[in-house]
Amino acid sequence: MARYCPQCGQPTRRREDGGRERDACPACGWVQYAEIGVGVGALILRDERALLVERGIPPVGRWTLPGGWIEQEDTLATAIVREVQEETGLRCNPVGVICLRSIPRPARNDLYVCLLCTVDPLAEPSADGSETRQARFIAPEEFDRIDLSPFSRYVIEHYLRERPRPWLLQEDRRLLEAYPGAAIFAPF
Ligand SMILES: [Zn+2]
Structure with a gap:
C-alpha cells in the first residue's frame, strides 16, 4: 500500500x-x-569449509550463510559486501551468482540470491556479538552437529560437489556505461 x-x-x-x-x-x-524483498547470502570457502554465522536474533542459534537484505540504493554486490562485513568483519569480493530462491509471501515476495564471494585468505572472521553470536569456517562433516539452515546446507553441499561456474559479475565497459551503477551477472 x-x-x-x-x-x-x-x-x-x-x-x-x-x-x-x-x-x-x-x-x-x-x-x-509487488512488494519484493531481496535477500543476499554469501558462500565463502576456505579449505572445503564454508563461512557460517550463528544468529543472535530470532531464530537465535540458527546457523546460516552470512547475508542480509538489500537496501533501495544497493546492487546485489554492494549489499553482500556490507552484510558480510557487518556479520563477520570480513571484506568480501563478489565473484558471481550461484543460486536463486523465490518464495511468494503475502506481505513481501521473497527473493534470495546466493553469491560466491572471496575474502583475504589470511583474514579471520569475527562476530559482532549481537546480531551474530559466532562467525567461523565450518566443514560439512560438522553440519549435523549445528542447527544449520536447510537452504544454506543445500547450497554449500551442492556447490562443493559440483563446483559450477557462477553467473559472473560482468565487467564489460560498454555495458556498464549504458547502465551506470549496475551490477550485472551472467553465465558468459
Ligand atoms: Zn507521482
Whole structure:
C-alpha cells in the first residue's frame, strides 16, 4: 500500500493495471506493483569449509550463510559486501551468482540470491556479538552437529560437489556505461 507517490509525493489513487487494482499516481504515472524483498547470502570457502554465522536474533542459534537484505540504493554486490562485513568483519569480493530462491509471501515476495564471494585468505572472521553470536569456517562433516539452515546446507553441499561456474559479475565497459551503477551477472 502506498498512500503517497514515492516519485513525486502526490496522493495515490486506486486504478486497474494489468488485471488488478493498484495504488497509482495520477500526476506522474507511478504504479505500485509487488512488494519484493531481496535477500543476499554469501558462500565463502576456505579449505572445503564454508563461512557460517550463528544468529543472535530470532531464530537465535540458527546457523546460516552470512547475508542480509538489500537496501533501495544497493546492487546485489554492494549489499553482500556490507552484510558480510557487518556479520563477520570480513571484506568480501563478489565473484558471481550461484543460486536463486523465490518464495511468494503475502506481505513481501521473497527473493534470495546466493553469491560466491572471496575474502583475504589470511583474514579471520569475527562476530559482532549481537546480531551474530559466532562467525567461523565450518566443514560439512560438522553440519549435523549445528542447527544449520536447510537452504544454506543445500547450497554449500551442492556447490562443493559440483563446483559450477557462477553467473559472473560482468565487467564489460560498454555495458556498464549504458547502465551506470549496475551490477550485472551472467553465465558468459
Ligand atoms: Zn507521482
